[in-house]
Amino acid sequence: MPGGAPKGSPFRRFSSTHPYKPGDMSNSLFSPLNIGSLQLKNRIAVAPMCQYSAVDGNATDWHTVHLGSLALSGAGLITVEATGVEAAGRITLQCLGLYSDDNEAALGDVIGRVRKVAPEAKLAIQLAHAGRKASTKVPWEGSQPLAANEGAWTTYSASALPFGPQWHTPVAMTDADLDRVEQAFVDATHRAARLGFDAIEVHSAHGYLLHQFFSPLSNRREDAYGGSLENRMRFPLRVFQAVRKAAPARMAVGVRISGSDWVKGGAMPVEAAAYARELEERGADFLDVTSGGLDPRQEIPLVPHYQVPFAEEVKRGVKVPVRAVGLITSPHQAEEIITSGKADWVALARAVLADPRWPWRAAEALRASLAWPNQYARASAKSWPKWPE
Numbered sequence: 001m002p003g004g005a006p007k008g009s010p011f012r013r014f015s016s017t018h019p020y021k022p023g024d025m026s027n028s029l030f031s032p033l034n035i036g037s038l039q040l041k042n043r044i045a046v047a048p049m050c051q052y053s054a055v056d057g058n059a060t061d062w063h064t065v066h067l068g069s070l071a072l073s074g075a076g077l078i079t080v081e082a083t084g085v086e087a088a089g090r091i092t093l094q095c096l097g098l099y100s101d102d103n104e105a106a107l108g109d110v111i112g113r114v115r116k117v118a119p120e121a122k123l124a125i126q127l128a129h130a131g132r133k134a135s136t137k138v139p140w141e142g143s144q145p146l147a148a149n150e151g152a153w154t155t156y157s158a159s160a161l162p163f164g165p166q167w168h169t170p171v172a173m174t175d176a177d178l179d180r181v182e183q184a185f186v187d188a189t190h191r192a193a194r195l196g197f198d199a200i201e202v203h204s205a206h207g208y209l210l211h212q213f214f215s216p217l218s219n220r221r222e223d224a225y226g227g228s229l230e231n232r233m234r235f236p237l238r239v240f241q242a243v244r245k246a247a248p249a250r251m252a253v254g255v256r257i258s259g260s261d262w263v264k265g266g267a268m269p270v271e272a273a274a275y276a277r278e279l280e281e282r283g284a285d286f287l288d289v290t291s292g293g294l295d296p297r298q299e300i301p302l303v304p305h306y307q308v309p310f311a312e313e314v315k316r317g318v319k320v321p322v323r324a325v326g327l328i329t330s331p332h333q334a335e336e337i338i339t340s341g342k343a344d345w346v347a348l349a350r351a352v353l354a355d356p357r358w359p360w361r362a363a364e365a366l367r368a369s370l371a372w373p374n375q376y377a378r379a380s381a382k383s384w385p386k387w388p389e
Contacts, residue, residue, distance in 0.1 A: 071123070
């Protein structure tokens with residue numbers, strides 16, 4: 001089929017029959033994007049979303065079905081959920097990990113199955129450490145700290161400051177702890193490379209460990225890793241550099257950063273922009289700009305585009321692709337973010353949980369072309385019967 005997928009591919013390419021005239025849409029959302037040496041077919045990313053469905057850090061059948069569905073979505077990049085680089089770095093006992101041979105084997109089995117049904121999909125993994133927000137119950141059980149009889153473990157952070165009332169007080173990390181966690185990120189990077197991931201996202205946001213070092217609200221250290229912005233960035237930058245060095249050149253490596261803590265005295269957009277510039281200088285291939293999650297006192301206006309200004313602020317100071325995320329739900333909204341220059345690409349989370357076929361519908365709404373699996377092609381707008389007027 002001219003302009004279609006390669007011969008033998010399980011995909012076909014359809015153009016929308018949405019009633020817009022040619023030229024009405026610029027289709028920036030469906031233009032290709034390079035992040036490092038990796039080319040994405042469009043500018044839609046599926047954000048990493050914790051599933052709390054692992055066993056001892058091992059991926060399960062749930063992950064096969066979940067990731068398989070997302071891999072068929074047509075999104076340019078699908079990112080596996082926050083994955084603990086050490087057991088103590090998991091948010092919950094049910095969180096995914098990549099710190100053992102068993103973890104690697106289980107996730108490898110899932111990724112192998114996903115790639116069989118969606119060989120064209122580009123897959124990333126988010127490497128993370130929860131720090132003081134570790135050792136909690138899963139969200140549907142309240143997300144509160146685990147008790148000793150529920151399997152609670154020692155948590156670590158920049159300083160011995162709990163996340164909130166009734167939370168565990170973390171251990172302020174020593175030099176040995178810093179070395180251990182850095183090596184854990186490196187080891188997980190090697191495992192991710194062996195599994196064939198196309199990209200790595202280092203999690204430095206949402207109040208987890210690297211964000212805890214970055215924010216003055218959670219970092220009260222008096223050594224080289226605390227105080228000034230330069231010092232507070234030091235450990236996150238050190239971890240990123242270690243990951244970038246450990247990852248093969250073929251893998252894109254980026255960072256999720258926080259644009260604001262949404263609390264007085266917390267990290268500000270101008271600091272996020274400075275952090276972004278430092279990451280770019282050290283080889284970051286992309287930046288994903290989010291916010292919040294560090295302090296329960298946060299006051300966040302949950303409205304469409306509420307985080308886009310942070311991405312825009314970061315984008316003004318760097319050349320690498322910057323991604324916006326947060327309550328981006330409609331195709332035209334996503335298109336406007338890109339065409340207006342606020343960000344280079346967008347990530348969706350809740351929207352694709354509710355509708356894993358969101359990219360297909362977006363292509364039809366914007367009169368773009370996107371590959372559909374042959375098995376689902378009858379659902380495309382092109383295949384619907386033409387009803388008489």
